[in-house]
Structure formats: structure tokens, C-alpha cells
Amino acid sequence: MTQQPFRRSRLGAPRLGQRRAPFGLGAPKGPRGVLGAPQVAHPACPTLPERNCRHPLTDHEANRQLAYCEDSVTERFDRIVPFLKDVTALPRDGELGERIQDLARDRLGHGFDEALLADSWINGPDLRGLFASATFEALNAAAKQFGRKLEDQKNDALSTSNFFLDCGFHAIDISPCSDGRLKGLMPFILRLQPWSFTYRKAYAGALFDVEEDLRQWSEVELRRFREGVPNRADEGSRYLKIAVYHGSSSDPNHEGCAAHGSDERKAAEAALDRLHAFRQAVENTYCCGASTDILLVGVDTDTDAIRVHVPDADGDISVHRYIDNAYLYRETLNLDRHAAHRAVYDAIREVNETDDWGRSTSGEPHDGMRRLIATLLVNNLSQIDYVTERHQGRYPAESIGHAERYISVGDGFEEVQMRNIAYYAHLHTVEENTNDLDVGIKIFRKLNVSHGLPIPIAIHYRYDGRVPGARERAAGRARQVCNAIRARHSELDDEGMLYFQLSVQDRPSGSEIEEVSQA
Known part of the structure; x- marks a missing residue:
């Protein structure tokens, strides 16, 4: 049987109150666009960019708060590459490590582990290691920020639960x-x-x-x-x-x-x-x-x-x-x-x-x-x-496609939910869901590896603190998955293109994120 094309409503449909096809539907006669059809105007507001559109049901205060949250998080990640470019311009002498630390505290708001900088004056700065470390620092800061936001939203969560229950x-x-x-x-x-x-x-x-x-x-x-x-x-x-x-x-x-x-x-x-x-x-x-x-x-x-x-x-x-x-x-x-x-x-x-x-x-x-x-x-x-x-009306060209900052593996950071911040692979073992992981690696080969940057992978599992031994098992699972990813993508690992952060967290939202060793 020949499949029918995927249909959507016409933008030139009659106004409300007139007899017309329901939203998103209509008789199969005549040409129709699909969701993916290229369009010159914004599909919701054809007057853009000449004038702004403001819908009567829009919550503008919520939009303002979300904008502040998004900007504060993305800014942390956006600082990283410019910082690295400035690092490459620093003179390579015995004080290079200290200069990198000072520059990082000024530009990124944090320093680095001394071991990452110890031999920089001999071998040059470890740009891949600095990139991955700064990415994980930005992730951890975002998790704390979203965690505080969740704490502030407890009353809203109660209202949400009542709404869902009222809906049955x-x-x-x-x-x-x-x-x-x-x-x-x-x-x-x-x-x-x-x-x-x-x-x-x-x-x-x-x-x-x-x-x-x-x-x-x-x-x-x-x-x-x-x-x-x-x-x-x-x-x-x-x-x-x-x-x-x-x-x-x-x-x-x-x-x-x-x-x-x-x-x-x-x-x-x-x-x-x-x-x-x-x-x-x-x-x-x-x-x-x-x-x-x-x-x-x-x-x-x-x-x-x-x-x-x-x-x-x-x-x-x-x-x-x-x-x-x-x-x-x-x-x-x-x-x-x-x-x-x-x-x-x-x-x-x-x-x-x-x-x-x-x-x-x-x-x-x-x-x-x-x-x-x-x-x-x-x-x-x-x-x-x-x-x-x-x-x-439309996201800019640089974020229309993939622009994720890291791969999130495991239970994910439920606190950190924002567009293009992470590609997420939900798995407990690599073998159970190789498709999710491989798609993520393919995306980051284009985003990072093609530009000489490594792939940051944050492996994170939740545990129930009420269950004896749960934390240790979650940490063990994180190490097991880390080793399995290294083995599955050994070529990238051998090239130094895979960097990992392993962490666990108690189940309640907003709980402290606990980093665990990879060994």
C-alpha cells in the first residue's frame, strides 16, 4: 500500500468561527506542506521580522525568568573556547601554569587541578584536558543552579501534582x-x-x-x-x-x-x-x-x-x-x-x-x-x-542543528534541562542500548572531533540512599559503563578524544552530585 504523505494545516486557512478543517487536518486534496517544508516566514508569525508578535496567552514573566536561566548557563560554556585561544597566546615559560590558573579564574570563574598544568611549561598546555575539565565545571555549576531553582519551585510542584490528579x-x-x-x-x-x-x-x-x-x-x-x-x-x-x-x-x-x-x-x-x-x-x-x-x-x-x-x-x-x-x-x-x-x-x-x-x-x-x-x-x-x-521566531543557524556541549550517559542530570546542552543516552550497560550511544558519538565526531576537540562524557547514576549499598553499586555501574565505552570506541580513546566525569546522586531532586573516581 502506498503511504500517504504526512499532512499539516494550511497557513492560509479561514479565520476562527468559519467552517473549516480542524487544526492540523483537512481533505487530502490539493498541495500541503509538511512540518519540514522550507518556509520564508515564521510559521506562527508571518510578520516577523518586521514587527514582534505577542500572543494574548503568553506568560511574559516566565519567559523573562527562563531567559535569565538560559543565558547564565550557556555563558559558562561559551567562555571555554575563547579562553583556550587566549591560553595558546601565553608565553611558554616556567610560569605558564600560574598564568593559565589566573586566566581561568578571571575568565571562567574557577581554576584547574594542578596536575593538569604541572608540565605545561615543557609540553605546552593540555588544551583537550582543559576543554573537558572546563566543560565539566560548567555542567556542575549548571546542576547546582537548576537544583536551587527546583528547591524554589516546591510549591509549584504541589500545584502541578494537583492538576495532574484533577485530570485523572x-x-x-x-x-x-x-x-x-x-x-x-x-x-x-x-x-x-x-x-x-x-x-x-x-x-x-x-x-x-x-x-x-x-x-x-x-x-x-x-x-x-x-x-x-x-x-x-x-x-x-x-x-x-x-x-x-x-x-x-x-x-x-x-x-x-x-x-x-x-x-x-x-x-x-x-x-x-x-x-x-x-x-x-x-x-x-x-x-x-x-x-x-x-x-x-x-x-x-x-x-x-x-x-x-x-x-x-x-x-x-x-x-x-x-x-x-x-x-x-x-x-x-x-x-x-x-x-x-x-x-x-x-x-x-x-x-x-x-x-x-x-x-x-x-x-x-x-x-x-x-x-x-x-x-x-x-x-x-x-x-x-x-x-x-x-x-x-527561529533559532539561529548555529543552533538549528546539533550544538550539544557534552554527552550525558546513565540516568542523566534531571536538574539540567535546557536546549542543546547535552545529548542524552539512557543506559545501564553499553550493550543494552548501543544505538543511543553510537548516535551521540557520531554527532560529536562532527561537533568536536573534526575541530580537534575531545568528547566530554558525563556518566551519572541515581541511587536510593535508603537502600544499603546502593551508592556503591551506582558508582560501580558508572565505572563499568565508562570502561565499556572506552572499549567500544577504543580508536577515539587511544587518540585522547574521550574524557569522562563519573558521578552519582541520591534520588531526591536537588540532592548533592557526588563525583566518583574512574579507577
Whole structure:
């Protein structure tokens, strides 16, 4: 059977209030663009760059705070290469080590381990070692900054938990692609505050581990049954699994998802297949009474506008049935707040009334799902404005593609969530998920190695301090994975192109990050 092209809404659709195809849908007749079609104007705000767009539902104070956080973090990383260039200009004499230390404290705000500089006056400065060490220092500083931010957001987290429970969800499990451009998914793109029952694990191509997620589901349900946390097992709420894929509207054939060859259609279908497999696994293992919902979300990483594939009343999803938030932004830009809110809910209702390929015969999703989707769409309107205000609607060319600073391996630094700060490979052993790791190494061969810079790899595992011996086992796992990466990519290791930082951290968010030795 010939596959139909991946469709999206027309930017020139009739105004709200007129009879038209639902957001993101329409009759299959006539030419349509895809998310990855090159566009001259910003898809949400065609007046850019002549004038700014400001949506009536944008949270400008949140945008201001996020901008400050992003700038303060990226600045630490951006200082590193200029610092190294200045190091190369220093005279090579007996005081070179001291000069490097003084320059580092002035430019980077920290010094280096004396062992790294001890022989610099003889052999010249170890630029690769300085680069990796400075990168890890910037990472650790960012982790502390985000940790303090999480502490300040405890009240917001309580409000978030109440909202999710009101929507009928006792747990939210999100698996985005591990691409660094989605690293800021939670605090920036979706604007979801942290909650103890929100789980985030990234995988190449959003191809999450079904067995691992089934174990996570079992732990959540057991705790509900034994402790009544976050609610009792008989209260009829649901476990929600979300997969997030991505594409590029500026360069769809090269800057889409590397794990799917920049084919956005394949990325969406593959993520949906995993969602179906997870739901089927729960039902097969724990019978049909085990309530799970699934949701598929796409992100245009050039603008951060999302596409939400709205489930029908049976919880089923189609890759052809979705709301394009860039289009929704444009359609509601000149409305007042009340009318714009109403338009968001109208879009959710109408999307399941289409006669297009994504047609549903069962109607709208349940009320809680509608409320959650509406919140994601409204939150993302602020992010569209954020990109508009800071980058004239699209990220600049140097960050349209990959621009990650390090590879994060293991459980990741959940505190540090920001665009292009890291490529994430979730694994407990190299053998279990070589694809994620190899994709990351391939990306960094182009980003760093081609310019003579090494690949910084931060291996980080969480442990439960209540469990005897947990910390020691986590540290041992970090060393084991480090040695396995060295062996798998021995050519890079022999060339001195792999640098590692190993660390562990107790489970509670914001806990101290403890560096461990590599031996």
C-alpha cells in the first residue's frame, strides 16, 4: 500500500468561527506542506521580522525568568573556547601554569587541578584536558543552579501534582528523543513543573525501552496499592505515557531526527508503535483493567512549536490527527485572552470531527485528557513567543542543528534541562542500548572531533540512599559503563578524544552530585 504523505494545516486557512478543517487536518486534496517544508516566514508569525508578535496567552514573566536561566548557563560554556585561544597566546615559560590558573579564574570563574598544568611549561598546555575539565565545571555549576531553582519551585510542584490528579492522571511518563534540542522539553517547550510522579527518560528516536517502562509502571502501581501515593489504587485514575519525536522546518532532510534519517514520518510512526507496544504490554501482563493512556507529541526544533496528536474517545491515536500549535498560534494571535482560550478547546473538539485520513469514529478523548492537551498547547504558546522574542521566531543557524556541549550517559542530570546542552543516552550497560550511544558519538565526531576537540562524557547514576549499598553499586555501574565505552570506541580513546566525569546522586531532586573516581 502506498503511504500517504504526512499532512499539516494550511497557513492560509479561514479565520476562527468559519467552517473549516480542524487544526492540523483537512481533505487530502490539493498541495500541503509538511512540518519540514522550507518556509520564508515564521510559521506562527508571518510578520516577523518586521514587527514582534505577542500572543494574548503568553506568560511574559516566565519567559523573562527562563531567559535569565538560559543565558547564565550557556555563558559558562561559551567562555571555554575563547579562553583556550587566549591560553595558546601565553608565553611558554616556567610560569605558564600560574598564568593559565589566573586566566581561568578571571575568565571562567574557577581554576584547574594542578596536575593538569604541572608540565605545561615543557609540553605546552593540555588544551583537550582543559576543554573537558572546563566543560565539566560548567555542567556542575549548571546542576547546582537548576537544583536551587527546583528547591524554589516546591510549591509549584504541589500545584502541578494537583492538576495532574484533577485530570485523572496519577503518573506522567515522558520519553522524548535524546536529541539535545529536546533537552529543554519540560521547563521550556511544555512548561511542566517537576513532580515526584513525572518521569522523563530520553532515547534515540524516542524509541523507549518497553520492558523498562513496564517495570516503572509496576513500581508506581505497587506504591499506590501499598501506600496510597499519590492516590489510592481504587480511585480510577490513569498512568499516562507520552512519546515526543521531532522534525526541522528549516532543513527537514538533514536536521530532523538522526535516529530516523531525518524522516519525520518514520519518527512519528516509530514512536507511536512503541506507545502501542507499551499499552499492550500492560494489558497483557496485568489484564485489561490496567488503565493506561498514551499521547504522541511532535516538536519543530527550529521554532519549538509542538504538534499534539489528539487521542479519540477510545484512547487511539493517528499520526494524521493532530493540532499544529504554530497554526493555532497564528489563528488566535489577535484574539483576547478569553476568546483565545476558547479557541484552544474548540481545536481539540474539532480535530476528532475531521473527514480526513485521521478520522475517528468514537469522538473526543475524556475530559482530563482534553484539559491536559489544552494546558500543553497554551504553555507552548509562551515558548513560541520566547523563541520569537529572542531569535526572531527561529533559532539561529548555529543552533538549528546539533550544538550539544557534552554527552550525558546513565540516568542523566534531571536538574539540567535546557536546549542543546547535552545529548542524552539512557543506559545501564553499553550493550543494552548501543544505538543511543553510537548516535551521540557520531554527532560529536562532527561537533568536536573534526575541530580537534575531545568528547566530554558525563556518566551519572541515581541511587536510593535508603537502600544499603546502593551508592556503591551506582558508582560501580558508572565505572563499568565508562570502561565499556572506552572499549567500544577504543580508536577515539587511544587518540585522547574521550574524557569522562563519573558521578552519582541520591534520588531526591536537588540532592548533592557526588563525583566518583574512574579507577
